[in-house]
Amino acid sequence: MRKRVVVADYKSAYGDPVVKIRLEELERFVVTVYTREVFVLFREVLLLASNVRVVSSKKTSTCTLFEVAMYCQGRSWNISWGEMDDEFRCSCLRMESFGIPCVHIIGVLVRLNMIVIPDSLILGRWTKKAKQSPINNYVFSGEIPDAAYMSMHAAMLDDCRELVKLSCSYFEDYFEVKTKIANE
Numbered sequence: 001m002r003k004r005v006v007v008a009d010y011k012s013a014y015g016d017p018v019v020k021i022r023l024e025e026l027e028r029f030v031v032t033v034y035t036r037e038v039f040v041l042f043r044e045v046l047l048l049a050s051n052v053r054v055v056s057s058k059k060t061s062t063c064t065l066f067e068v069a070m071y072c073q074g075r076s077w078n079i080s081w082g083e084m085d086d087e088f089r090c091s092c093l094r095m096e097s098f099g100i101p102c103v104h105i106i107g108v109l110v111r112l113n114m115i116v117i118p119d120s121l122i123l124g125r126w127t128k129k130a131k132q133s134p135i136n137n138y139v140f141s142g143e144i145p146d147a148a149y150m151s152m153h154a155a156m157l158d159d160c161r162e163l164v165k166l167s168c169s170y171f172e173d174y175f176e177v178k179t180k181i182a183n184e
């Protein structure tokens with residue numbers, strides 16, 4: 001079945017064209033790296049990233065410290081960037097918990113004009129390479145969290161629409177798919 005990559009619309013209410021371009025570039029990069037399931041989750045993060053603004057930045061002897069805030073949220077987060085090894089750490093610790101860079105780090109990547117996600121932020125088990133490897137067969141399980149529900153729902157609808165379109169071209173396909181669905 002034909003696979004389509006939908007480039008999300010990153011135009012926020014504050015629509016900065018440079019931010020939009022950077023986010024689209026990051027999306028194009030991650031779609032080549034992450035598995036489809038992780039890409040769907042990560043896309044949620046990218047969609048929110050245009051709301052991140054860097055409040056301040058300070059260079060120390062070992063790293064650069066950024067303070068970021070999000071529009072309409074009265075708090076801030078601290079991110080450190082070790083330029084030598086491209087190590088990012090955010091005070092929200094989402095990367096450490098979920099293995100996917102948080103929206104704050106993505107906001108800083110955009111500010112740094114990065115168009116690829118550094119290796120240090122890409123967990124091996126979420127990548128297409130890992131999926132191809134028979135020894136690393138990680139699968140998602142359990143209830144889908146609210147944060148991912150909308151985009152996963154939309155992706156499933158897309159696939160269903162595609163299936164309907166494809167299966168209604170020939171009698172053979174139509175009856176085959178119809179029988180499969182009835183047997184489910």
Ligand SMILES: [Zn+2]
Binds near residue numbers: 090092102103104105
């Ligand atoms: Zn964070």
